[in-house]
Amino acid sequence: MSDISRIYYNKLVRDNIPDKITSKGEQCEVRQINDVQEFQQELFKKIREEATALSMARTKKDFLGEYSDLMAVFEAIIEQLEITPEEILAAREENNLKKGGYKHQHFLIWSEDTDYQSNETPQGISN
Numbered sequence: 001m002s003d004i005s006r007i008y009y010n011k012l013v014r015d016n017i018p019d020k021i022t023s024k025g026e027q028c029e030v031r032q033i034n035d036v037q038e039f040q041q042e043l044f045k046k047i048r049e050e051a052t053a054l055s056m057a058r059t060k061k062d063f064l065g066e067y068s069d070l071m072a073v074f075e076a077i078i079e080q081l082e083i084t085p086e087e088i089l090a091a092r093e094e095n096n097l098k099k100g101g102y103k104h105q106h107f108l109i110w111s112e113d114t115d116y117q118s119n120e121t122p123q124g125i126s127n
Contacts, residue, residue: 012033012043012046018030040077040081043076043080050073053069054070
């Protein structure tokens with residue numbers, strides 16, 4: 001096989017992916033990640049990949065598929081970090097008490113609250 005027919009991914013993949021590739025008569029190269037920190041880093045990269053795919057879902061079927069992919073990554077991280085179901089529930093309850101949910105469908109246009117922190121880059125030019 002020449003390099004011309006190879007597609008380089010260099011990313012963490014699910015357990016069955018190499019078998020799916022070889023069952024089609026195709027070849028692939030994989031390596032096992034043995035370093036805990038590298039594995040965690042690759043899982044966190046995978047969150048971005050799967051969340052991006054989820055954000056582009058436009059049907060219920062696509063949403064469920066992408067949601068399942070993202071949840072598989074979360075489950076792997078939870079197992080890796082030895083987080084208990086009780087810790088998750090407590091964190092979710094604390095977060096919901098602090099920030100609330102999305103029932104009121106608020107869309108923040110602007111704020112003078114300089115202490116408010118968002119995961120997004122603020123838009124526009126501040127005075």
